[in-house]
Amino acid sequence: MTVEGYALLRRIPELLRVPEDEIVRVARVAKFRSLRRKEVLFVESNQPAGLYLVESGWLKTFRKSCAGREVLLDVLGPVEAVGPCCGPASNCTFGCSAQALTAARVLVVNGADWRAISADCPSACAALTDMLFRSRRRCVDLAVELALHDIDSRLASLLLKLAGYRGETDSSIRRVVQVLSQQDMASAIGTAREVVTRHVARLVDRGVLGRSGRRIVVNQPAVLQSIALGQQADVSAACPA
Template sequence: MQQTKPLAYFKKSDLFSRLRDAELEELAATAVPKAFPKGAFIIQKDAPGDDLYLIVSGNVKVTLYSEDGRELILAELREGDFFGEMSLLDGKPRSAMVIALEATEALVVRRRDFLAILNRNPAMAVKIIEALCQRLREADEKIESLAMLDVFGRVARVILQMAAKEGVRQGDLTVLTRRITHQEIASMAGTSRETVSRVLSRFQKRGHLSFSGRRLVLPPNFGSQL
């Protein structure tokens, strides 16, 4: 675990921003630090478990696999993000898998400790509801994308979502800060890696995007021009 004390991570997290210092200290004192190597299955779908994870460092994906082995990535989460909140609140089995995309460290909060503080702090309950609503909206958008958009639209939406989270502005352009694999885009867009390669090639030929090394570069009107 990094040298920074757990309390500092809870203070930086939007989820816990409405807690008083005494409650933050109580929560931090109960949190258990855990480290996961790249590729580790942190959470298995349908497995029992009711802990909440706050990411300290690293990168994870929340994902589902179909019976024929196709993957659908629901979200990618990084430092300051959290996961496990659904089972934490309702005590039911996990609804998706969480896999470490790189070496990842997290603070783990047990359900009984979390609920004890939640019962004394309705404002934090509001933050949890807001977080759940946001993730439900994202799930609705993904369902709409899979049902209503063609593959070009789905790939474009994935790229826009990545740019919103990981893009940096360079003049009028937006550059993704890390290299995104075609397979990663495919898993989020519900298609194949080969199809993503063809779509990106088409976008590039039409001037809708470009590459700097292996990083995607988007013009200011990407999306509206497709």
């Protein structure tokens, strides 16, 4: 068992109530894999290797058409899960591909080990499977966003996620957005890089966002959340006097 693997499992909210012995058992069979930026984790139609838990960095899942056009399905960050739609122990193939957007590290529980521990670790396996299915639900949410939400709303949602906000948007908490290129952000919300550049600049001018070197800082998370929800935010209130 690696101490780092155990520590990652204990960071996952869905596993907080899982018995200690089950967490230890999962940590014993799990192995870390490091990814370089743009390295492919798995490819659509390949046989699955099991369940992947993101420890650090950012990944994307996507599908490609025969003509090579890419459709982004999800952006995944720390303590999120990715794997086959039908479950880690299944023999079905991956329904999408996954690639690192940044240098990343994932914890892998392969299918054979999953099957070996499933009888002894029912709570842990159920919680991890629920995480996997929720990640698939986000693909549906993304389709809804692309169809119904404007660019500002989609960009605001992505920035909140990349800054690590999980529901709480206390206006006193300023957070730096993790490093993603504007091209990657454009891919994530289904638009062009130039559009992201313009919209980020406008939010900076309004004081909703700031800059720290090359990084974006969320100055007004509550306002950004309002934009993400498609509400008419009073952005003038976020402007410096």
